Amino acid sequence: MTPTAPARRTGGRSARVRAAVHRAFTELLTERGYGNFAVGDVAERAGVADSSVYRRWGRLDALLMDVLVDRLNTDWPVPDTGGLAGDLREFALNVARGVNGPDALTVLRTVIALLDVEGGEEVRRLFLSQRTGQIEAMLDRARARGERTPEVGDVVDVVMAPMYFRYVFSAGPVDDAYVRKLLERLGVVVF
Amino acid sequence: MTPTAPARRTGGRSARVRAAVHRAFTELLTERGYGNFAVGDVAERAGVADSSVYRRWGRLDALLMDVLVDRLNTDWPVPDTGGLAGDLREFALNVARGVNGPDALTVLRTVIALLDVEGGEEVRRLFLSQRTGQIEAMLDRARARGERTPEVGDVVDVVMAPMYFRYVFSAGPVDDAYVRKLLERLGVVVF
Known part of the structure; x- marks a missing residue:
């Protein structure tokens, strides 16, 4: 239901x-x-x-745009594990689960193709602002706890971008081990 | 001509x-x-x-696949500046020039959409093997000169993936300053 x-x-x-x-x-x-x-x-x-x-x-x-906006607007809680490392790990694994599966990959690839056409600009902005907004929320909480935090752009470059690159080009598995490697590269100790 | x-x-x-x-x-x-x-x-x-x-x-x-294979097969010399930092910088700027421009972005986005369908697998493999082959060639030369070199996967994750993410989602400029930041993150001193 x-x-x-x-x-x-x-x-x-x-x-x-x-x-x-x-x-x-x-x-x-x-x-x-x-x-x-x-x-x-x-x-x-x-x-x-x-x-x-x-x-x-x-x-x-x-x-297609309606299908995507619907997916993007589906409530997706921002992880709150009490520490930035755990939050980012959960977040990355949520992204992995969300984009995994054959139909999700097809939708993502098709959306990318249509970013140029009518309605694409709205979807593009919605996608980016949703993802960066979620990352900002985790970083803000970490700052409030006095944790050392990266910039949102660093999280996008070092964690998000490689995950999406791997998905879109099927360049390798996006699994727990890969997420861990990306977060270590960001300087956030996870385990 | x-x-x-x-x-x-x-x-x-x-x-x-x-x-x-x-x-x-x-x-x-x-x-x-x-x-x-x-x-x-x-x-x-x-x-x-x-x-x-x-x-x-x-x-x-x-x-579409024929158009792309044609573009990928176009000769594209691997930079040879005498040092890994300069090579990777030239390489990244070449990628930036190649993917920049409105028609190139449209082709790239459309290709991504069609990676699932007939012919897509060949294009996907050609794209990945061409890029990683070029990176391997630069790293091999650097190793032969006795330079400290990253792994090819690190270059893909840290330099290529963020560039493609920015392009595909129009998430920011892919210019000299951005390329420099990515190479610094890789630990390759450029300037």
Whole structure:
């Protein structure tokens, strides 16, 4: 129940159509790749009329952006383990879990492709501000505890960027050992 | 003359068609975004028959992969400045110049989207092996000179990944000052 509960609160049938269309879109994206299916295919898979998809989203890229904004807006608690090392480790492992899995990687890669087109700028800013906001929250708490803290840009460069590079280019596993190595490079002792 | 010369050597009219189709594809990609144009649009823009595009490439994603493989195979000399710091600095600035520019960013983002589909695996491996091969060559020379050298994975994590992250998500400028900061973090003194 949890994943659909917030959407249902904002309106019965319309929310169910949205969830079904999102799911159908993500499935087709994973199966065929972007550019190899049309709005009509999404409608058919979702079991709704073409016209309801066209009316609400119009083009496929608008639908993709809606799927992504939905994912980004899903509540994702900032870890609070009592120490910066533990917080950053949890955070990085959450990112790893969030981006892992075949459909998540397909969505991420497709989103990157569409950052240039209509709606892409909003998604790009939302993505960056969400991630840096979460990192800032952990760093602020660490500073308040009197811990030595890196800058947010250092966390992005040293921890986030290599994780995303590995994912996007399938350049190696993003696992506990890799996260540990990145955090050690940042100068945050984890274990 | 330089950019088309190697293609011309491998065969007159066919090579000219290929160059025109590649150019038309890249223009449409930048103008409209992937998924918002068809093979027929590329043929029209390139001034060739639809059938010659279909016969040679079939689907749009095969054409995109061909454009990318062409770019990756373009000769790109590994810097040889006599010292690792200078080599890595030149290399990073070359990457910056190569990926900079609006059409290059669009191509990169689109390629990332299509890494999942047919042909994507070849491009992904070509991209990674080309980059790591170039880095290995610089590190090998540095080792032979008796310089203290990082591992290739460290160069990827600390220098390459943050540059690509900044590009792909337009998260900040990738300029001389940024490259210097990344190389200092790697422990290679540049200036």
